[in-house]
Amino acid sequence: NAGVTQTPKFQVLKTGQSMTLQCAQDMNHNSMYWYRQDPGMGLRLIYYSASEGTTDKGEVPNGYNVSRLNKREFSLRLESAAPSQTSVYFCASSANSGGALPGELFFGEGSRLTVL
Amino acid sequence: GNSVTQMEGPVTLSEEAFLTINCTYTATGYPSLFWYVQYPGEGLQLLLKATKADDKGSNKGFEATYRKETTSFHLEKGSVQVSDSAVYFCALTGGGSNYKLTFGKGTLLTVNP
Numbered sequence: 278n279a280g281v282t283q284t285p286k287f288q289v290l291k292t293g294q295s296m297t298l299q300c301a302q303d304m305n306h307n308s309m310y311w312y313r314q315d316p317g318m319g320l321r322l323i324y325y326s327a328s329e330g331t332t333d334k335g336e337v338p339n340g341y342n343v344s345r346l347n348k349r350e351f352s353l354r355l356e357s358a359a360p361s362q363t364s365v366y367f368c369a370s371s372a373n374s375g376g377a378l379p380g381e382l383f384f385g386e387g388s389r390l391t392v393l
Numbered sequence: 394g395n396s397v398t399q400m401e402g403p404v405t406l407s408e409e410a411f412l413t414i415n416c417t418y419t420a421t422g423y424p425s426l427f428w429y430v431q432y433p434g435e436g437l438q439l440l441l442k443a444t445k446a447d448d449k450g451s452n453k454g455f456e457a458t459y460r461k462e463t464t465s466f467h468l469e470k471g472s473v474q475v476s477d478s479a480v481y482f483c484a485l486t487g488g489g490s491n492y493k494l495t496f497g498k499g500t501l502l503t504v505n506p
Contacts, residue, residue, distance in 0.1 A: 310493075320499075322494075367436055386436045
Protein backbone atom coordinates (compact mmCIF):
# COMPACT_ATOMS: atom_id res chain seq x y z
CA ASN A 278 0.00 0.00 0.00
CA ALA A 279 1.24 3.47 -0.85
CA GLY A 280 -0.55 5.11 2.10
CA VAL A 281 0.10 8.87 2.04
CA THR A 282 2.25 10.16 -0.80
CA GLN A 283 3.74 13.65 -0.89
CA THR A 284 5.51 15.44 -3.72
CA PRO A 285 8.04 16.89 -4.08
CA LYS A 286 10.33 15.49 -1.37
CA PHE A 287 12.77 18.39 -1.67
CA GLN A 288 12.38 21.91 -3.02
CA VAL A 289 14.44 25.08 -2.96
CA LEU A 290 12.68 28.38 -3.63
CA LYS A 291 13.67 32.00 -3.77
CA THR A 292 11.79 34.53 -1.66
CA GLY A 293 8.58 35.53 -3.42
CA GLN A 294 8.24 32.42 -5.56
CA SER A 295 5.15 30.26 -5.35
CA MET A 296 4.76 26.53 -5.21
CA THR A 297 2.27 23.78 -4.41
CA LEU A 298 2.90 20.71 -2.30
CA GLN A 299 0.81 17.76 -3.40
CA CYS A 300 -0.59 15.05 -1.16
CA ALA A 301 -2.62 11.97 -1.99
CA GLN A 302 -3.89 9.09 0.14
CA ASP A 303 -5.24 5.75 -1.00
CA MET A 304 -6.87 4.65 2.27
CA ASN A 305 -10.28 6.22 1.60
CA HIS A 306 -9.81 8.49 4.62
CA ASN A 307 -12.19 11.35 5.26
CA SER A 308 -9.83 13.79 6.93
CA MET A 309 -6.52 15.21 5.75
CA TYR A 310 -4.01 17.55 7.38
CA TRP A 311 -0.94 19.63 6.66
CA TYR A 312 1.65 20.07 9.42
CA ARG A 313 4.99 21.79 9.51
CA GLN A 314 7.88 20.57 11.63
CA ASP A 315 10.54 22.95 12.89
CA PRO A 316 13.40 22.26 15.32
CA GLY A 317 12.29 22.69 18.92
CA MET A 318 8.69 23.39 17.87
CA GLY A 319 7.29 19.94 17.28
CA LEU A 320 4.54 19.67 14.69
CA ARG A 321 2.15 22.54 14.14
CA LEU A 322 -1.09 22.23 12.20
CA ILE A 323 -1.34 24.56 9.19
CA TYR A 324 -4.69 23.56 7.69
CA TYR A 325 -6.95 20.57 7.80
CA SER A 326 -9.89 19.16 5.91
CA ALA A 327 -12.33 17.23 8.07
CA SER A 328 -14.12 15.89 5.00
CA GLU A 329 -14.23 16.37 1.25
CA GLY A 330 -15.38 19.88 0.41
CA THR A 331 -14.35 21.49 3.72
CA THR A 332 -11.14 23.12 4.89
CA ASP A 333 -10.28 24.92 8.13
CA LYS A 334 -7.36 26.85 9.53
CA GLY A 335 -5.06 25.28 12.04
CA GLU A 336 -2.53 26.86 14.35
CA VAL A 337 -0.27 28.55 11.75
CA PRO A 338 -2.24 29.22 8.52
CA ASN A 339 -0.77 32.58 7.53
CA GLY A 340 1.02 32.51 4.17
CA TYR A 341 -0.63 29.27 3.05
CA ASN A 342 -3.69 28.15 1.14
CA VAL A 343 -5.11 24.69 0.66
CA SER A 344 -7.38 22.84 -1.73
CA ARG A 345 -9.19 19.59 -1.06
CA LEU A 346 -9.39 18.58 -4.69
CA ASN A 347 -11.29 15.36 -4.01
CA LYS A 348 -11.39 12.74 -1.29
CA ARG A 349 -7.88 11.52 -2.14
CA GLU A 350 -5.98 14.76 -2.65
CA PHE A 351 -5.15 17.75 -0.44
CA SER A 352 -2.69 20.34 -1.70
CA LEU A 353 -0.84 23.11 0.13
CA ARG A 354 0.11 26.28 -1.71
CA LEU A 355 2.63 28.95 -0.83
CA GLU A 356 1.72 32.03 -2.86
CA SER A 357 4.79 34.13 -2.03
CA ALA A 358 7.39 32.11 -0.17
CA ALA A 359 9.32 33.64 2.73
CA PRO A 360 12.43 32.36 4.55
CA SER A 361 10.25 31.78 7.64
CA GLN A 362 8.48 29.06 5.66
CA THR A 363 11.67 26.98 5.46
CA SER A 364 10.53 23.78 7.14
CA VAL A 365 9.65 20.14 6.71
CA TYR A 366 6.01 19.72 5.71
CA PHE A 367 4.00 16.63 6.49
CA CYS A 368 0.68 15.59 5.07
CA ALA A 369 -1.45 13.20 7.07
CA SER A 370 -4.82 11.53 6.84
CA SER A 371 -7.25 9.84 9.20
CA ALA A 372 -10.46 7.87 8.88
CA ASN A 373 -12.59 9.58 11.57
CA SER A 374 -15.56 7.38 10.88
CA GLY A 375 -16.66 3.77 11.06
CA GLY A 376 -15.27 3.31 14.56
CA ALA A 377 -11.81 4.62 13.74
CA LEU A 378 -10.06 6.25 16.66
CA PRO A 379 -9.86 10.05 16.42
CA GLY A 380 -6.24 11.12 16.39
CA GLU A 381 -4.90 8.02 14.66
CA LEU A 382 -3.12 9.72 11.81
CA PHE A 383 -1.14 8.27 8.93
CA PHE A 384 1.73 10.45 7.74
CA GLY A 385 3.59 10.92 4.50
CA GLU A 386 7.38 10.94 4.42
CA GLY A 387 7.62 14.72 4.38
CA SER A 388 8.65 17.49 2.00
CA ARG A 389 11.73 19.52 2.86
CA LEU A 390 11.35 23.10 1.68
CA THR A 391 14.11 25.70 1.76
CA VAL A 392 13.34 29.35 0.99
CA LEU A 393 16.39 31.49 0.24
CA GLY B 394 -6.69 25.31 25.04
CA ASN B 395 -5.06 21.92 24.76
CA SER B 396 -1.35 21.53 25.29
CA VAL B 397 1.26 18.80 25.70
CA THR B 398 4.55 19.12 27.56
CA GLN B 399 7.32 16.59 27.05
CA MET B 400 10.64 16.29 28.77
CA GLU B 401 13.41 18.12 26.96
CA GLY B 402 15.89 16.04 25.06
CA PRO B 403 18.10 14.80 23.77
CA VAL B 404 18.16 11.56 25.75
CA THR B 405 21.17 9.30 25.28
CA LEU B 406 21.15 5.76 26.65
CA SER B 407 23.18 2.61 26.35
CA GLU B 408 21.62 -0.49 24.85
CA GLU B 409 19.45 -2.45 27.34
CA ALA B 410 18.95 0.60 29.58
CA PHE B 411 15.53 1.57 30.95
CA LEU B 412 13.74 4.41 29.19
CA THR B 413 11.26 6.93 30.52
CA ILE B 414 10.07 9.94 28.55
CA ASN B 415 7.74 12.14 30.56
CA CYS B 416 4.60 13.66 29.10
CA THR B 417 1.96 15.78 30.79
CA TYR B 418 -1.05 17.41 29.24
CA THR B 419 -3.75 20.03 29.61
CA ALA B 420 -7.08 19.42 27.95
CA THR B 421 -10.78 19.97 28.37
CA GLY B 422 -13.12 17.05 28.22
CA TYR B 423 -11.82 13.50 27.85
CA PRO B 424 -8.89 13.42 25.46
CA SER B 425 -7.34 10.40 23.83
CA LEU B 426 -3.57 10.18 24.25
CA PHE B 427 -0.94 8.99 21.82
CA TRP B 428 2.75 8.41 21.36
CA TYR B 429 4.11 8.78 17.85
CA VAL B 430 7.63 7.87 16.72
CA GLN B 431 9.66 9.39 13.90
CA TYR B 432 12.65 7.41 12.64
CA PRO B 433 15.38 9.34 10.80
CA GLY B 434 14.22 10.59 7.40
CA GLU B 435 10.68 9.29 7.81
CA GLY B 436 7.23 10.53 8.69
CA LEU B 437 5.58 9.92 12.04
CA GLN B 438 4.08 6.55 12.93
CA LEU B 439 1.63 5.78 15.68
CA LEU B 440 3.41 3.85 18.43
CA LEU B 441 0.65 3.41 21.00
CA LYS B 442 -2.55 4.97 22.25
CA ALA B 443 -4.97 5.12 25.19
CA THR B 444 -8.50 6.41 25.13
CA LYS B 445 -9.58 6.61 28.78
CA ALA B 446 -8.23 6.90 32.28
CA ASP B 447 -6.12 3.95 33.51
CA ASP B 448 -5.84 2.49 30.01
CA LYS B 449 -2.38 1.15 29.20
CA GLY B 450 -1.19 1.40 25.62
CA SER B 451 1.60 -0.92 24.52
CA ASN B 452 3.52 -1.80 21.37
CA LYS B 453 7.03 -3.05 20.50
CA GLY B 454 7.95 -3.26 24.19
CA PHE B 455 6.90 0.34 24.89
CA GLU B 456 4.16 1.13 27.40
CA ALA B 457 2.31 4.21 28.62
CA THR B 458 -0.55 4.51 31.12
CA TYR B 459 -3.22 7.22 30.94
CA ARG B 460 -3.16 8.86 34.39
CA LYS B 461 -6.02 11.31 34.72
CA GLU B 462 -5.19 12.25 38.31
CA THR B 463 -1.71 13.45 37.32
CA THR B 464 -2.62 14.35 33.69
CA SER B 465 0.31 12.27 32.49
CA PHE B 466 1.12 9.68 29.84
CA HIS B 467 4.77 8.75 30.36
CA LEU B 468 6.45 6.46 27.84
CA GLU B 469 8.53 3.57 29.19
CA LYS B 470 10.56 0.67 27.85
CA GLY B 471 12.44 -1.81 29.96
CA SER B 472 15.38 -2.46 27.63
CA VAL B 473 16.07 -0.16 24.71
CA GLN B 474 17.81 -1.18 21.49
CA VAL B 475 19.89 0.79 19.01
CA SER B 476 16.95 0.53 16.58
CA ASP B 477 14.79 2.54 19.03
CA SER B 478 16.81 5.66 18.23
CA ALA B 479 14.22 8.15 16.98
CA VAL B 480 12.20 11.21 17.94
CA TYR B 481 9.18 10.49 20.15
CA PHE B 482 6.11 12.73 20.23
CA CYS B 483 3.36 12.75 22.80
CA ALA B 484 0.00 13.95 21.45
CA LEU B 485 -3.67 14.26 22.32
CA THR B 486 -7.02 14.90 20.75
CA GLY B 487 -9.52 17.13 22.44
CA GLY B 488 -12.17 14.47 22.75
CA GLY B 489 -15.66 14.34 21.29
CA SER B 490 -15.72 15.21 17.62
CA ASN B 491 -12.42 17.05 17.73
CA TYR B 492 -10.12 15.01 15.54
CA LYS B 493 -7.19 17.40 15.52
CA LEU B 494 -4.01 16.28 17.22
CA THR B 495 -2.00 18.54 19.49
CA PHE B 496 1.66 17.48 19.64
CA GLY B 497 4.40 17.97 22.15
CA LYS B 498 7.73 19.27 20.89
CA GLY B 499 9.31 15.83 20.61
CA THR B 500 12.15 14.07 22.43
CA LEU B 501 15.18 12.80 20.55
CA LEU B 502 16.38 9.43 21.82
CA THR B 503 19.79 8.07 20.87
CA VAL B 504 20.72 4.55 21.94
CA ASN B 505 24.38 3.60 21.78
CA PRO B 506 25.63 0.00 21.43
